[in-house]
Each structure stands twice: as C-alpha cells, then as structure tokens.
Amino acid sequence: MIILENVTKSYTSSVVFDKFSLHVEHGEFLFVTGESGSGKSTLIKLLTKETDVTKGRILVDGKDLSKMKRREVPVYRRNLGIVFQDMKLLEDRTVFENLAFAREVIYGRRKDTSQRVASILPLLGLTRLHKRYPRQLSGGEKQKTVLARALMNDPAILLADVN
Numbered sequence: 001m002i003i004l005e006n007v008t009k010s011y012t013s014s015v016v017f018d019k020f021s022l023h024v025e026h027g028e029f030l031f032v033t034g035e036s037g038s039g040k041s042t043l044i045k046l047l048t049k050e051t052d053v054t055k056g057r058i059l060v061d062g063k064d065l066s067k068m069k070r071r072e073v074p075v076y077r078r079n080l081g082i083v084f085q086d087m088k089l090l091e092d093r094t095v096f097e098n099l100a101f102a103r104e105v106i107y108g109r110r111k112d113t114s115q116r117v118a119s120i121l122p123l124l125g126l127t128r129l130h131k132r133y134p135r136q137l138s139g140g141e142k143q144k145t146v147l148a149r150a151l152m153n154d155p156a157i158l159l160a161d162v163n
C-alpha cells in the first residue's frame with residue numbers, strides 16, 4: 001500500500017532521510033519513534049505531499065507521488081486521515097462543528113453529516129463534549145477530537161503525528 005524506495009529528503013541545511021526504504025502493507029499498523037528532529041513529521045509531510053522527496057520515490061497504492069499532477073493532489077488526500085502535530089482545530093467551532101466541517105469541505109452540506117458525527121463521537125468518548133470549544137478541552141480531549149476528525153471520511157490511510 002505504501003512503499004518508500006531509496007528516499008532521500010534534504011532541506012537546505014539538513015539531510016533528514018538518506019536512501020530510506022519502507023513497505024507498509026494494507027491493514028498494517030506502523031509506529032515510528034525517534035528523537036525530536038529525527039524526521040517523523042517530515043515522513044508524514046512526504047506522504048501527504050506537503051513536501052516532495054529530493055531523490056527516490058514514494059508509491060501509495062501504486063501511484064508515484066512525485067508524478068502526481070497538482071490537480072490530483074486534493075483527490076489523493078481524500079484517502080488520508082491526518083492527525084497534525086499542531087492539531088489545527090478551528091477555535092471558533094465546537095467539537096461537533098469541527099467534525100462536521102471535515103466532511104463538509106469534501107462533500108458539501110449533506111443531511112447525513114450530523115449522523116456521521118454522532119456515530120464517531122462515542123468511539124472516542126467525546127459525546128458529552130460535543131458542544132465545547134477547543135479552548136474548553138484538555139490536551140488529551142483535543143487530541144481525541146483531532147483523531148475523530150481524521151476518521152470522519154473513512155480514510156484508507158490514517159496518519160497520526162502525535163507526541
């Protein structure tokens with residue numbers, strides 16, 4: 001499902017990956033650990049195509065991310081559930097609205113959005129918190145909200161950048 005082949009990634013002043021290869025099969029869970037600055041977020045940014053490899057290639061379901069056209073990127077990202085390290089919750093929207101928004105940006109306003117939110121909330125024990133704003137949540141509750149949001153659109157791949 002995910003294949004990295006001899007991936008080299010360098011920023012102007014540092015080399016993060018030097019000929020790094022990795023296979024992740026369908027249904028597999030992969031945990032990546034490493035020191036601060038070791039490249040965990042960079043790996044996720046490569047997979048979301050927020051940044052590109054310097055050398056080597058990344059295949060997701062057989063598709064080479066370097067060869068993907070700009071207009072194909074949003075379509076590709078619909079298959080991804082992403083938990084960002086900095087969370088990126090909308091501060092002026094409640095937990096419920098944050099989850100609903102994740103679906104609306106893709107599918108527009110639909111009748112089944114509330115139903116979908118209501119089915120995801122209990123999975124993470126968030127039902128009683130659904131009217132709260134992010135500032136009214138603990139760190140862990142925020143993380144759960146971000147995870148719930150990532151699950152809203154049934155992603156084929158879930159990428160979580162957590163501390």
Ligand SMILES: Nc1ncnc2c1ncn2[C@@H]1O[C@H](COP(=O)(O)OP(=O)(O)OP(=O)(O)O)[C@@H](O)[C@H]1O
Nearest residue numbers: 011012014016034035036037038039040041042043
């Ligand atoms: N846009 C950028 N430009 C230049 N260097 C960068 C950029 N983003 C990250 N780096 C550098 O690349 C290296 C890997 O960063 P990355 O964010 O992937 O680390 P990380 O493993 O996620 O760290 P943390 O555990 O602190 O989140 C670090 O040395 C960082 O300073």
Ligand SMILES: [Mg+2]
Nearest residue numbers: 040041085161
């Ligand atoms: Mg990081």
